[in-house]
Amino acid sequence: MTKKVHIPVQLIIEHGAIPNLPQTPVFDWLKGKKVLMVSGSGQTRKVTGRVETVISGHAATVQVLACQSNSLDTINELERHVLEDPPEMMIGIGGGKALDVSKVVGTRSNVPVILFPTAISSDAICSPVAVIKMLNKSTSIGVKMPQAVIIDLDILSSCPHRLMSAGIGDLLSNKTALFDWNLAHQAGKEEMNTFANLMANNAVESFMNTLNQDELDRSRLMKVASESLIMSGIAMSIAGSSRPCSGSEHLVSHAMDYHCGAKALHGEQVAIGLLFSQYLQGQRERVEYLAPYYEKLGLPTHYEDLGYTREEMHRAIRMAPTMRNRYTIFNEMALSDEEIDRILDIVYPDEAKNRYRLTGSSVG
Structure with a gap:
């Protein structure tokens, strides 16, 4: 028995990907088509303008709509527009929110989607999953995979380092x-x-092997991180769920969102949850092994650096197993409040504080 797996038809990761677009098959897809561009906010609008300039006159029509958030209201509003004036192709440009919204609207409207990530803050750049806000939660x-993903490394190089660090935090969680x-x-x-297991594992191993090279520039790191996050997305498509890339560490992050105010980026919170999960999984030595890598990558090593109190982190750990019906290490042990406190002291010692400065904003 075989299984049909959906992956992008085209993947382009290079410097100058936007100006070089006319030399790609993706450009041919747009010829004479009605194109709707969904753009994130802030600096993303400038990137959207550059893509619009390249495809204008080649596509039949090009319309740009703003995506201010990943709320259900925003999605419904965009979907109404699509139903009233159906495009033949959608282009999502921005960070995680704009990409997720584009995937949702494209899936619900049955319109193929091309993604232009302007940051790699999570595996949203190529995955069959989208995160949306409903009732402030x-x-x-599940969504359809994009038809193409185009990453211009010149664009990524200008995005805040915090965003790339968050994406790497999401990537490293494949292990737990x-x-x-x-x-x-x-x-x-x-x-x-x-x-799916092999692909998700190889994604993070490929990144770590690159990270361990003696000479490594940021451009190379961005390219490999992008490739690894896309491999993670494809692993999820093969598995038919987020299982290869989301476990107990993600449950901790979800609990931080639901019960503690969602004070940081998804990947930052996942990186914090990963340390706790690895300890529970009996990999204390790996928690110590990761510390220098966290410092090298600019990842947080203490929840207080993300604005969370000890009480909030305790609550997040306590509530993590209730966040979804997913069997993890939490199901194999009954943690008392005293045990949680003991592990918090071990995994997040005082000397791990003040290594990370919360700057920048969430990605649209």
Whole structure:
């Protein structure tokens, strides 16, 4: 028995990807088509303008709509516009919010989507999952994979370092997520897809191998991080869920959102949750192993650096297992309040504070 897996038809990751667009098959797709561009806010509008300049006169029509948030209201408003004046192709430009909204609207309207990420703050750049806000709470829903992903490394090089760090935090969590998936499989709770497992693991291993090279510039790191996050997205498509890239560490992040005010970027919170998850998974030595990499990558090593109090972090750990029906390491141990406090002291010692400065804003 075979399974049909959806992946992007075109993947372009290079310097000058936007001005070089006319030399790609993607440009041919747009010829004579009605194109709707969904743009994030802020500096993203300038990037949108550059893409619009390249395709204007080649596409039949080009219309640009702003995406201010990833709320259900925003999605419904964009979908109404699409239904009233259906485009033949959608282009999503921006960070995680704009990309997720584009995927949702494209899926619901049955319009193919091309994504132009302006930051790699999460694996939203190429995944069958989108995060939207409903009643002020974030929730993940299934969507179609984009038809193409185009990443201009010149654009990424100008985005805040914090955003790339957040994306790497999301990427590193593949390790704890795969550990949890194996636990679920061994407990007879879920089937294991070996291909998805291998791809998600290879994605993070490829990045770590690059990171360990003696000479490494930021451009190379951005390219490999982009490729690895896209591999993670494809792993999710193969698995049919976010399982290869989302485990107990993501449950901690979701609890920080739901119960503690969502004070930081998704990938930053996942990086914090990853440290706690690895300790529970019996990998204390790996928590210590990751510390210098966190420092090198500019990732947070203490929840207080993200604006969370000890009480809030305790609450996030306590509530994490309730965030969704997913078997993880949390299901294999009953943590008392005293045990949580003890582990918090070990995983997030005082000397781990003040290594990370919360600057910049969320990605649209």
